[in-house]
Amino acid sequence: MDESPFWEKELETFPTEQLRALQLRRLRRVTELCERSPYYRQTFREANFESSQLKTLDDLRRIPFLTKEDLRASGPFNFLAVPQDEIVRVHSTSGTTGVATPIFHTGEDIEAWANLVARCMYMVGMRRSDVFQNTMGYGLFTGGLGFHYGAERVGAMTIPAGAGNSRRQIRLMQDFGTTCLHIIPSYALYLGTVFQEMGLNPAADTQLRLAFIGAEPHTERMRERIEELYGIKAYNSYGLTEMSGPGVAFECPEKQGMHLWEDSFVAEIVDPASGERVAEGEEGELVLTALHRRGMPLLRYRTRDLTAAIPGACACGRSHLRIARIKGRTDDMFVIKGVNVFPMQVEKVLLSILGVGSNYRIVLETVEMQDRMKLMVEVTGGLWKGDVQELSRLRDRLVEGLREEIMITPRVELVEPGSLPRSEGKAARVEDLRRNH
Amino acid sequence: MAHQINVFAQNQPGRLEHMTKILTEAGVNIRAITISGVGDFGVVKLLADNPDLACQALEAEGFSAFKKEILAAVMDDRPGGLHRIFNILGGAGINVEDAYGFVVKDRETAVLLMELSAIAEAEQVLAAEGVEILSERELYEL
Structure with a gap:
């Protein structure tokens, strides 16, 4: 193939010193911009920091970390660095009242984001001639629109299929000759069973050749199963709403870690407890500073995702940092079907519906190749007055309340008092039995 | 009761x-x-x-x-015994939430136990039709 494997060759292969110089220039610009946002004006003042004092990349450490709690506590408008008129889009992390974190974008922010996603998709071989089917949910969730814009930027014909409706997904693949797929890994495996039910073989009866998989944790083994089932190559994607969405880091064809785009982000990997940087190659929490956003620039954001930098140069020729597959979280958040869920959200729904606290346990499991959330709740005297109908209704209300809050339909099981372990910490309430994790 | x-x-x-x-x-x-x-x-x-x-x-x-609280009604252990009770309740527009029964003396007496929302009203209409209603003590002393 004489065609370039790079979307932006110069940027992607920048020698390290030049990349650092570019980061410093962009970091100065973004900290200057931050001085226009109420949150950072105050934060910089308290930290005795001014953007003009930023001489080296290490000076970034003078700026305090930003946590999800800070984002929530301060209110999203306090982070705006441009007049609100310039905002053209809002995305939000999952969850509804109280937990959602809106992230604002200017037109330029959307352009820059789309370009990063395009770079990722091009890197693994998607081209103008491809047909891209997006099976991710659209809406506030960034996975759907992020890839949609990236694919159009590359010039592929984009099918905005959205989530669900498996038979229609398969029909679309056949009608339009889909070659590239954006799909949640557990859904890819499930969809394989629907192909079978329809008497079809996903490898032989489609034109598929590439899949972008992400939005939920998965193992190397799971990737291999997807590749085998569909007869394709599948690449791991990393992103988060607070850093615009997908397009933060992505695997190259070498599949030896994900390249984190350092022209657009400064990445630090820190000890979650001390906040100090860990030695290269050691596991720690990923902390990200976005260099390319104007509307709502965020500095040193604690992602709570655990990873490690992979030392050495990549055979693909790209100079940008590689990070390992995300190994877990530093908090009790879990990801199911692409949705971030905090046990606190579940607790809130329980309390509002039951009126009293009750011992509960969240079990994440794989049933018929689909990930499922099971909520087990102990039935105590305060919850009913002896009628079985009361309990059926209670269960229905819990399912509905949780679906509204976390946008996942759980299976609710009512269990006898004392049958669940008493948990000390919050994290102990969640048990992850999913086979693919 | x-x-x-x-x-x-x-x-x-x-x-x-x-x-x-x-x-x-x-x-x-x-x-x-x-x-x-x-x-x-x-x-x-x-x-x-x-x-x-x-x-x-x-x-x-x-x-x-x-x-x-349940209603315990005595019925005859023969065809029509159970029907008689439900006929009275149905005629009075009273709904039975749940019911089960047991035989006290084969081919003679059985007891029907019912969960009802209108329990007092049910007791009244059954008693008026001559159906024997058992108290807690009577029920356990059978």
Whole structure:
């Protein structure tokens, strides 16, 4: 193939010193911009920091970390660095009242984001001639629109299929000759069973050749199963709403870690407890500073995702940092079907519906190749007055309340008092039995 | 008025064994049992000779149990005995939530136990038609 494997060759292969110089220039610009946002004006003042004092990349450490709690506590408008008129889009992390974190974008922010996603998709071989089917949910969730814009930027014909409706997904693949797929890994495996039910073989009866998989944790083994089932190559994607969405880091064809785009982000990997940087190659929490956003620039954001930098140069020729597959979280958040869920959200729904606290346990499991959330709740005297109908209704209300809050339909099981372990910490309430994790 | 014990139980092997063991050890005699199941859980309904003691014993072992008022009507153990009771209640527009029965003396007397929302009204119309209603004491002394 004489065609370039790079979307932006110069940027992607920048020698390290030049990349650092570019980061410093962009970091100065973004900290200057931050001085226009109420949150950072105050934060910089308290930290005795001014953007003009930023001489080296290490000076970034003078700026305090930003946590999800800070984002929530301060209110999203306090982070705006441009007049609100310039905002053209809002995305939000999952969850509804109280937990959602809106992230604002200017037109330029959307352009820059789309370009990063395009770079990722091009890197693994998607081209103008491809047909891209997006099976991710659209809406506030960034996975759907992020890839949609990236694919159009590359010039592929984009099918905005959205989530669900498996038979229609398969029909679309056949009608339009889909070659590239954006799909949640557990859904890819499930969809394989629907192909079978329809008497079809996903490898032989489609034109598929590439899949972008992400939005939920998965193992190397799971990737291999997807590749085998569909007869394709599948690449791991990393992103988060607070850093615009997908397009933060992505695997190259070498599949030896994900390249984190350092022209657009400064990445630090820190000890979650001390906040100090860990030695290269050691596991720690990923902390990200976005260099390319104007509307709502965020500095040193604690992602709570655990990873490690992979030392050495990549055979693909790209100079940008590689990070390992995300190994877990530093908090009790879990990801199911692409949705971030905090046990606190579940607790809130329980309390509002039951009126009293009750011992509960969240079990994440794989049933018929689909990930499922099971909520087990102990039935105590305060919850009913002896009628079985009361309990059926209670269960229905819990399912509905949780679906509204976390946008996942759980299976609710009512269990006898004392049958669940008493948990000390919050994290102990969640048990992850999913086979693919 | 008579009472039964409603106990929440998961639909799993060994739960009834556990429950009846507790009642055996407490010296409670069970005259009748029925289960309203809803998939993976259900409510076990027990007619015990000492409902308060049964309730206490079950709760002490961690079960969620309630004493529930029921209506115990005596019927003839022959064709039409059960129909007569439901005919009276249906005629009065009274709905039966749940019911079960047991035979006291073969081919002679049986008892029908009913959960009703309009329990006082049901007692009245049945008594007016000459149906014998058992008190708690009478029921357990059968």
